[in-house]
Amino acid sequence: xxxxxxxxxxxxxxxxxxxxxxxxxxxxxxxxxxxxxxxxxxxxxxxxxxxxxxxxxxxxxxxxxxxxxxxxxxxxxxxxxxxxxxxxxxxxxxxxxxxxxxxxxxxxxxxxxxxxxxxxxxxxxxxxxxxxxxxxxxxxxxxxxxxxxxxxxxxxxxxxxxxxxxxxxxxxxxxxxxxxxxxxxxxxxxxxxxxxxxxxxxxxxxxxxxxxxxxxxxxxxxxxxxxxxxxxxxxxxxxxxxxxxxxxxxxxxxxxxxxxx
Amino acid sequence: xxxxxxxxxxxxxxxxxxxxxxxxxxxxxxxxxxxxxxxxxxxxxxxxxxxxxxxxxxxxxxxxxxxxxxxxxxxxxxxxxxxxxxxxxxxxxxxxxxxxxxxxxxxxxxxxxxxxxxxxxxxxxxxxxxxxxxxxxxxxxxxxxxxxxxxxxxxxxxxxxxxxxxxxxxxxxxxxxxxxxxxxxxxxxxxxxxxxxxxxxxxxxxxxxxxxxxxxxxxxxxxxxxxxxxxxxxxxxxxxxxxxxxxxxxxxxxxxxxxxxxxxxxxxxxxxxxxxxxxxxxxxxxxxxxxxxxxxxxxxxxxxxxxxxxxxxxxxxxxxxxxxxxxxxxxxxxxxxxxxxxxxxxxxxxxxxxxxxxxxxxxxxxxxxxxxxxxxxxxxxxxxxxx
Numbered sequence: 001x002x003x004x005x006x007x008x009x010x011x012x013x014x015x016x017x018x019x020x021x022x023x024x025x026x027x028x029x030x031x032x033x034x035x036x037x038x039x040x041x042x043x044x045x046x047x048x049x050x051x052x053x054x055x056x057x058x059x060x061x062x063x064x065x066x067x068x069x070x071x072x073x074x075x076x077x078x079x080x081x082x083x084x085x086x087x088x089x090x091x092x093x094x095x096x097x098x099x100x101x102x103x104x105x106x107x108x109x110x111x112x113x114x115x116x117x118x119x120x121x122x123x124x125x126x127x128x129x130x131x132x133x134x135x136x137x138x139x140x141x142x143x144x145x146x147x148x149x150x151x152x153x154x155x156x157x158x159x160x161x162x163x164x165x166x167x168x169x170x171x172x173x174x175x176x177x178x179x180x181x182x183x184x185x186x187x188x189x190x191x192x193x194x195x196x197x198x199x200x201x202x203x204x205x206x207x208x209x210x211x212x213x214x215x216x217x218x219x220x221x222x223x224x225x226x227x228x229x230x231x232x233x234x235x236x237x238x239x240x241x242x243x244x245x246x247x248x249x250x251x252x253x254x255x256x257x258x259x260x261x
Numbered sequence: 262x263x264x265x266x267x268x269x270x271x272x273x274x275x276x277x278x279x280x281x282x283x284x285x286x287x288x289x290x291x292x293x294x295x296x297x298x299x300x301x302x303x304x305x306x307x308x309x310x311x312x313x314x315x316x317x318x319x320x321x322x323x324x325x326x327x328x329x330x331x332x333x334x335x336x337x338x339x340x341x342x343x344x345x346x347x348x349x350x351x352x353x354x355x356x357x358x359x360x361x362x363x364x365x366x367x368x369x370x371x372x373x374x375x376x377x378x379x380x381x382x383x384x385x386x387x388x389x390x391x392x393x394x395x396x397x398x399x400x401x402x403x404x405x406x407x408x409x410x411x412x413x414x415x416x417x418x419x420x421x422x423x424x425x426x427x428x429x430x431x432x433x434x435x436x437x438x439x440x441x442x443x444x445x446x447x448x449x450x451x452x453x454x455x456x457x458x459x460x461x462x463x464x465x466x467x468x469x470x471x472x473x474x475x476x477x478x479x480x481x482x483x484x485x486x487x488x489x490x491x492x493x494x495x496x497x498x499x500x501x502x503x504x505x506x507x508x509x510x511x512x513x514x515x516x517x518x519x520x521x522x523x524x525x526x527x528x529x530x531x532x533x534x535x536x537x538x539x540x541x542x543x544x545x546x547x548x549x550x551x552x553x554x555x556x557x558x559x560x561x562x563x564x565x566x567x568x569x570x571x572x573x574x575x576x577x578x579x580x581x582x583x584x585x586x587x588x589x590x591x592x593x594x595x596x597x598x599x600x601x602x603x604x605x606x607x608x609x610x611x612x613x614x615x616x617x618x619x620x621x622x623x624x625x626x627x628x629x630x631x632x633x634x635x636x637x638x639x640x641x642x643x644x645x646x647x648x
Binding site: 138173174176177 | 403404543554
């Protein structure tokens, strides 16, 4: 396992939980609604080639839940501050689901310090006629089963969830509450984002599970149409979390977009 | 003691077997037949009008959306219908869900109109709406509490400050608050807060600037007692004594000639109510941010576990979520509970689940004739405080 550390940063008065490990060019990973609670295998694999920077978003994990946080737009501006504060440049930005939405919102605002963008089953846009899955009506078990194509993984997750400590449960609730606050209505998207995705001119990779029950592949196709020159890879037999369910394919996607650029 | 008759207006013509998972949010309205709905609305309005004739002090309607549980998404429509057909009962809307509307001034207007038409018979209920409504109306539950308070402030401003005024909140902004009509009652209609008893609500409602009536709804008796006592304690903390009219209890109640007959007649209907019409999974009831994380965990632990099992009439009676019996049994229970809690308002839901018109009326009549007179004298304001 790559060397990594967990630390707490203060960005303009907002305390942020940060995991960081590996060496190489900077890769910032923006997590989805479920948060990031461990140095997971996909982070470890990325750390072979990158300086992997994994913040818990404001309102998630053990980061502060600041009063100013109302929308994903707030989140995007926060991360522009965060990037400046850390002095990061030529960042490979990777975002999954809610984190992909944040990454897109950052990139349309200011991509000067970004080198490439990888969106994995990203939220942020709405495709008329292709309903999203309503995660807010799913129980935890139902969510696990719908999140993965491979139901063995789903059952493992359900079994693991039964062993969660109270502290972990509290964090899970905090993540759930902040997700609701940021994405209730409009549901998991910003109607303005699609209008400005053409501003993203950095090389962009879109990675989607063929069997994503939250944002079906039509969402990936819509991103591809909106971001000129972007590449869409639809992974067969894969749900909403390709980096967890199909690690090799995820890594190949990141490698291809980052090594060419 | 003041007695009110509350109607939930369930869609009682529903095919109960069709309600497998829930009667809320996604329970298809193909299960609704407008011809049956037409009959039910008129039957239920008849029951509310009958309550006025029987001498109930108040008749009550409320708001729920997209559910067979209650078909009053816009309660002021029915309050308007009742305004002209009743003569003495207060008309209580318990309540309008303030955060669900884009413009709370529309609620201030509805209420002021009813108050004017009836010459001051409105009791204005303010609620947040239960969790399911936030799915149905797509209103962000995380801003529910803040919007409730802001909407309340806006409505009170519209009712009490000579217009035009301005209002600048986080959620609502108006350059000209200048409502026509102003409410009939001075300074404004009485305000009731139906509640499940969160501490935030108690602290807020009991504040000396407000002294709003807290109406405990559909809760196990131990919660009702604990919350009413806590409300009264909070009043003392604020430096005054809680008056009975600041406390209300709302629950389903059924009276028949004998205890046995009452239980037999009510059994299927109250069990349908709690096991079919109320049925909704945790995620439906508890959208993220609707309550604080701590309250969320507590509700999950206490209430949801209780509701996961089949609730028999015996369990409901034992938990004090349903009062049922002969007039003397009902008098005895309400008297004992009143002594324990000090409430001055009793709100009975005399129709529940699938209970038919004839039994509803029979129970209402027995209650009005054989229960109300025996309890009138209790729960009255202190003479000193009334001066």
